[in-house]
Amino acid sequence: MIRPRKWLPMPLLSVLLLIVWLLLMNSIALGHWLLGGFLAIVIPLITEPFWEAQPRIKRPWLMVRYFFRVLIDIVIANLEASKVILDPRGRARPAFVEYPLELQENFAITMLASTITLTPGTVSAHLRMDGKTLLIHVLDVGDIDDMKRHIHERYERPLKEIFEC
């Protein structure tokens, strides 16, 4: 795993900046690699004091798997939400669910909340101040406990593995 060094405080941000630069320029010419690489090193150095401590990503390949899982779930989520919206009888079963969080790092919680919003029938509505409960609004749910278990198995556990092991 890439370790943070003095001149490269946030490796992940640097990689992201380089990718964004190359995509913006829509070219992989050597000049753009050099300029993008320069920016990717200088910007994190300058902005480092503003950032919260970055969590260490322990297992990057799990992150890739997580990304594709979420991508597939987004498509399924859309089809399901469309079904509920188009249902002529309008028989949605909405609910507020209090989800007990096991994650502790802010960044990991953000990832989980975003995933919940993007995936089947759920919008993360509120994170209580103590940082331990996430309030979720569900569009259509049968068994609430089942849904909680599903979120835990499918999203929270992988995130936990990625960030905290």
Next chain:
Amino acid sequence: MIALYTLMEGVIAFFLIAGSIFALIGSLGLTRMKDFYMRLHGPSKISTLGVGCVLLASITYFSLLDGGPSLRELLITIFLFITAPVSAHMLSKSALHQKLARDPRTRGDPEEFQEDHEHSVEEAPQGDSKLP
């Protein structure tokens, strides 16, 4: 060669139509749902896929036209994936703060909806008292 272009035209048209249909359904959700929290679901999710499909069509079209991969649109998708959940979260947070009415069928009664007398307007610190 012509067959390839016809095929790609079909693919592009498919993505465009699928994207438009999803965007339409997402907007329909705004009118058909009963309360604010349910209405939030449409735009926050379905529009993501709608825009995603349109962007896929755009990537295919311009890659074909320019003769090289055109991946700039991926950036839009990434930004959308980052911003859509955040804005949905902020909207529902403020709705909770204002205690907007729920659909009566909604199950679950989070404490955010209960009246808290500690912070009501009548009992808020008045006059020269320091801000909390």
